[in-house]
Amino acid sequence: MASAMLSILLLTSCSYSSNSSQPVVTNSPTAESTPSPTTSATPVPSSESDPITLQVSSMSLEEKIGQMLLVGIDGTVLDDQAKKMITEDKVGGIILYKNNIQNLKGMVSLVNSMKESNSGNPAPLFMSIDQEGGKVSRMPKEYASFPSNGKVGTRNDANAAEMMGKLLAREVISAGFNMNFAPVLDINSNPDNPVIGDRSFGNSAELVSTLGIAEMKGIESEGVVPVVKHFPGHGDTSVDSHLDLPIVKKTASELAELEWLPFQAAIKEGTDAVMVAHILFPKLDADKPASLSSKIIGQLLRGDMKYQGLVITDDLTMGAIMKNYDLATAAVDTVNAGSDILLIAHGYDNEKRVIESLLDHVKKGKIQETRIDESVYRILALKAKYNLSDEPVPVPDLTELNKDIKSWKLSIEK
Template sequence: MKWFSRQKIKNKYPRRSLLLLAASACLLLASGCEGNGNSAQGSTTGSAPAAVSASPAAAQTPAATEAPATPSPAASATPDPISRKLAGMTLEEKIGQMLLVGIQGKTAGAEARKMIAEDKVGGIILYSNNVGNLKELVQLTNALKQSNAGNPAPLFMSVDQEGGKVSRLPDDYATFPSNAAVGSGDNAAAAGTMGELLARAVKSSGFNMDFAPVLDINSNPDNPVIGDRSFGSSAELVTRLGIAEMQGLEREGVIPVVKHYPGHGDTSVDSHLELPVINKTEAQLAELEWLPFQAAIREKADAVMVAHILYPKLDPDKPASLSQVIIGQQLRGQMGYDGVVITDDLTMGAIVKNYSLPAAAVDTVLAGSDILLVAHEYKNEQAVRTALLDSVKNGKISESRIDESVYRILALKAKYQLTDEAVSLPDLAGLNSDIQAWRKPFIRK
């Protein structure tokens, strides 16, 4: 049985009316899928956590000093199904939902199964070193989902499948050209088709989330990490094609994650290795880097990945991914973003060479992040999980702050009707034919 009502949530979840929430709750209760709502810990109430629909200023306040939400009588009388789901979760289950982790090897090993079954992580990311042939990949994604049986919500099964040099799928799939090649065609419809084809490809092997599109503007020719991963050097082009790709992924039922806010296109350092520093002001970012992300927010982007870049003129102490100024005040406050915020991998050199990983985990949650990407090593997942649990228990992070993030996560999983159902070994003939026909204009002779 599905973990959640099969009713499709068509509107952006924090903005739904109480009437729709009440109707959803009725459908859910009628389906018999909902767990007991009486085992909640901490400050969970019968309504959605306040900051999900509260004014952006709430994101600027350190979580430990936030006042508990005061639900309206109507919301308390008819709690929405996501709040009911949240109310039935333990603190450990909530923290687990905020972790999206990498695994070792091409099979679901003991550590991977422990992170899912015991730590109840909310998602998995696979990289090239996890991917064998098509049959091996499908077996892996199915095994990981099977390990999630009995947990509160289905897994985010995620992958970086951009096209060009950032391609994780097996050789069984027809290849996708780089974003730069697609950008040279200056065709938003083609970018939208690209999103649809990417979604069909990743979905066929068991994924439901793609870390794409790239909304970085390739404004620095010396950039070692973006380059042809960007649609181009024009904000207008990147915005138009990036939004089209995002919407194409959405149409095919795969969650797009736009990246890398506030913009990685002007860096001269690879954040996988070191911490990039950009000495731009807020006004300068607003004139270029922010434009594609602001457009994505207007188009109700489901998820935004935040980069590990230090902006000393905005926050001299913490990179964007850990900064209350950049996430809380700017992204959530000024831009009004109320969707899911995901960090870039916290085990990258930009973080671990300059900050304590446990402290970084706490800082990013206080700043307003919902999902912490911990892409490498079981010990790192353990350190992050322990740091978050301890921070709630010692009062540095309030449980109501955790509830805000988990509400957003559960709502996103519900919106896309995620399940842990196994996928069959796909026949790729039709998909590969479609990819090959679409890519012809972008393949250089």
């Protein structure tokens, strides 16, 4: 049902651009807060003939909030809690990590079982993964390995970066994924950074912009949704946001001269999705990290930079949030700030807390339902643009793909 509905949306709501095979859709840490809702740059079209608008209007509030969650699961098989998140909470997407993946056959089986469980839900799942290359590689050993972005950056070759994007996309799509949290657009400007390092293409804005956009285009050209990260820039932090909250004391003008440049380039090139980081920028917002901030998401990213695509939070169960903010309140803050998808990578209980908090705040009028509708429209439009499907995939023969990856690696090591 979901796949058929989005096929109709694809045909009736999207048009094709001349340079793409894809269709285009024209502070108290623990106290409950009630921020003013942020109006996004892309309101939901009011035309009664727009099929995505019609689908949004036909969905229950619970279904709409479900679409805004992208969740992680425990283990390597579909357990009862994972199945409930899909069949009962109707989450819009899943992310798999290294601990969910043992081998090729098991991974494909897990992906297919999640897609099967989504049958009858409003839209196909975003099946996502962090597959950057280098130390952030989630795919099993049957796949040939990728070097880090930093290694590719030493070549300063946009064609090589674009081919990397194509190969990464071929890799993840072969196993049934349709969204990759890559490329990294952070600039490696702080040698003491514990979390970025060679995940970045290098230490200059020009290099990161050129190679990052090339990789992004390579990924999307193969039919996989690329998610650029970590806005407004994680390259100058000295704290790992997985563990605690980084603080960057740069002014807006300082950030505009370096960190923001790759993201602005990606926006200019039509990036479909941006991940926002858990970093406190006190010169921009003294109270909330970027991922919860209406000043950074609503005013800066959507307003000043005129970004109209999906905004996805970094994992809200990371230490940066869980040690410093109440999760239920953080979920409300990020939605009112303008985020479309909330990443809840760990804990069924955390997922339930977020859903209950969002439902409660909408019913009490502390989140406007029109704010929810804006996000769900963007989500469904992107799923239609990429013609996503819950169709199962066979266990792939990796002979040709691995040969191409190894050949490409040799070309950049010369």
